[in-house]
Amino acid sequence: MAAPAASPVSAPVYPLVQRVLHWLVALCLLALLPLGFYIEGYEKEAVDAANAALGPGGFDLLYALHKSFGLTVLGLMVLRLVARAAMGEPAYVRPLPPLLRLASRTVHVLLYVLLIATPVVGWIGVSAYPAPADFWFVADLALPVGENRALSEFLLQDVHAPLAILLAILAAAHVLAALKHRVIDRDEVMGRMIGRGSAGS
Ligand code: HEM
Ligand code: HEM
Secondary structure, eight states, X not given: OOOOOOOXXXXXXXXXXXXXXXXXXHHHHHHHHHHHHHHGGGOHHHHHHHHHXXXXXXXXXXXXXXHHHHHHHHHHHHHHHHHHHHHOOOOOSSOOOHHHHHHHHHHHHHHHHHHHHHHHXXXXXXXXXXXXXXXXXXXXOOOOOOOOHHHHHXXXXXXXXXHHHHHHHHHHHHHHHHHHIIIIIOOSHHHHHHTOOBOOO
C-alpha cells in the first residue's frame, strides 16, 4: 500500500478576528490619508472642485467622511488592542533574525501608537474648534472640551498632521517589508496575516 502523501507544514496564523481587524484598519487608512490631504487647510480651490463634482456641500461631505473613517479606526484599534492582549501573536516557524525582529516589533508598536494617537488628537482638535465630530451621518461625537481655537489649531496643524504623515511613512515601510517577505524571501510571514499558513513556498 502506498504511503500517504506528506501533509504540508502548517505555520501558525493570526486568529481570524485579528486578521479581519488588521485589514479593516488598512482599508480605512486607504480612504483616510487622501481625504485628509485633500481637506487640509480648507483651500478654496479644493472646496470649489469638491462642490462642483459632488454638488453643494460636497467638500463638507469629504470632511465628514474623513472624521467618520478616523473615529472608526479608533474604535477598531481599541478592539484590536483587546484582541492582541487576549490572543497574543502566532509563533514564527523560522524565527526572524534578532535585528529584523526588533525592527518589525518597533514598527508594529509605533503603528499601534500612531493609529490611536492620530485619531484621538484629531477628535480633540475638532471638538475644541468647536466643529462636529461626524460619525457616519448618525451621530456627532464631539467631546465636551469647550471652545479653544488656539488649542484646536495647534492640535490639528502641529500635532495631527505630523502624526498622520509619520503614520503614512511607517505604513508604507510596513507594506514594503510585507511584500519583500512574500516576493523575495518567499517565507510564511505574509501568510500569518492572510490566513494561509503553509510554511515556505
Ligand atoms: C487614523 C486616523 C486618522 C488619520 C490617518 C488622519 C490623517 C489626516 C491627514 C493626513 C490629514 C492632512 C494633514 C495635513 O497635511 O495637514 C488630516 C487632516 C485632518 N484631520 Fe485627520 N486623520 C485621522 C483621524 C481624524 C479624526 C478622528 C478626526 C476628527 C474627528 C480628524 C480630523 C481632521 C481634520 C479636521 C483635518 C484638517 C486639518 C486642517 O485643516 O488643518 N482626523 N488627517
Ligand atoms: C498591503 C497592505 C498590508 C500588508 C500586506 C500587511 C501585512 C502584514 C503582515 C504580513 C503582518 C504580520 C507580520 C508578522 O507577524 O511578522 C502584519 C502585521 C501588522 N500590520 Fe500590516 N499589512 C498591510 C497594511 C497595514 C496597514 C495599512 C497597517 C496600519 C497602518 C498595518 C498594521 C499592522 C500592524 C500594527 C501589525 C502587527 C499586528 C500584531 O502583531 O498585532 N498593516 N501586516
